[in-house]
Amino acid sequence: MPQLVTVKVDRPGHRPIRLWVPVLPVVLLLFPVVVLVALAAIVACLVFRIGAVRALGAGWRVISALPGARFDIEQGRTAVLVAIR
Amino acid sequence: MNEQRKDILDMLAAGKITAEEAEQLIAALERDPAPAAAGLDARPKGKLKYLRVVVDATDNGEPSRVNVRVPLQLLRAGVRLAALVPPQALVKANASLSDSGVPIDLTQLKPEQLEALVEHLDDMTVEVDSPDATVRVFCE
Numbered sequence: 001m002p003q004l005v006t007v008k009v010d011r012p013g014h015r016p017i018r019l020w021v022p023v024l025p026v027v028l029l030l031f032p033v034v035v036l037v038a039l040a041a042i043v044a045c046l047v048f049r050i051g052a053v054r055a056l057g058a059g060w061r062v063i064s065a066l067p068g069a070r071f072d073i074e075q076g077r078t079a080v081l082v083a084i085r
Numbered sequence: 086m087n088e089q090r091k092d093i094l095d096m097l098a099a100g101k102i103t104a105e106e107a108e109q110l111i112a113a114l115e116r117d118p119a120p121a122a123a124g125l126d127a128r129p130k131g132k133l134k135y136l137r138v139v140v141d142a143t144d145n146g147e148p149s150r151v152n153v154r155v156p157l158q159l160l161r162a163g164v165r166l167a168a169l170v171p172p173q174a175l176v177k178a179n180a181s182l183s184d185s186g187v188p189i190d191l192t193q194l195k196p197e198q199l200e201a202l203v204e205h206l207d208d209m210t211v212e213v214d215s216p217d218a219t220v221r222v223f224c225e
Contacts (some may be wrong), residue, residue: 014212016104017214025201026140048171048174049171050169050171052162054169055166055169058162058165058166058168058169059166061161061165061166062159062162062163062166063158064162065158065159065161066159067156067164068135068154068156069154069155069156069159070132070152070154071152071153071154072150072151072152072153073149073151073152074148074149074151075144075147075148075149076147076148076149080173
């Protein structure tokens with residue numbers, strides 16, 4: 001599971017943005033929302049006749065495979081970096 | 086037995102190619118034993134973990150660079166997730182793709198085929214050079 005999401009944004013004429021988001025505390029903070037989203041996903045699975053357990057398992061695999069992903073985009077003096085660890 | 090020769094024999098056993106075609110393919114392999122090593126820098130063939138996409142371009146005189154690193158595990162997980170898409174959604178996606186001029190039948194894409202594709206991504210390197218941009222797609 002991802003531990004830390006790093007976001008860096010550099011724009012000319014603006015103050016650079018540096019965000020280090022610890023995933024676990026944020027998930028705990030948003031736990032009620034996470035539960036609601038999971039319930040909505042289960043209802044959607046039932047409506048579209050998809051195995052809810054399989055779908056949640058596949059979703060969890062996607063989330064747990066995220067660490068190591070890195071998106072780094074630069075154009076001129078503008079740069080955006082999103083890294084997941 | 087090397088991997089490519091085994092693939093050819095598997096295709097022959099599965100009836101996908103005839104014995105003559107298999108013979109021709111094996112003969113071609115023997116003539117050119119390692120075509121993949123030519124041209125590109127030989128990368129270590131260990132456990133490859135990431136798909137990298139690197140684009141260096143110039144837009145209106147400004148240099149731009151895109152550097153994306155995606156874990157191969159994420160692609161595999163995405164394939165499993167995509168396998169859950171209901172058939173009626175695939176039919177709608179087919180219609181939209183067809184309207185956009187991309188006549189691909191997604192219902193014919195099997196999860197096993199996609200997984201095999203991801204498994205063999207580590208053998209792939211794509212390099213595109215143009216005066217304005219360089220694109221490299223490879224695994225590391």
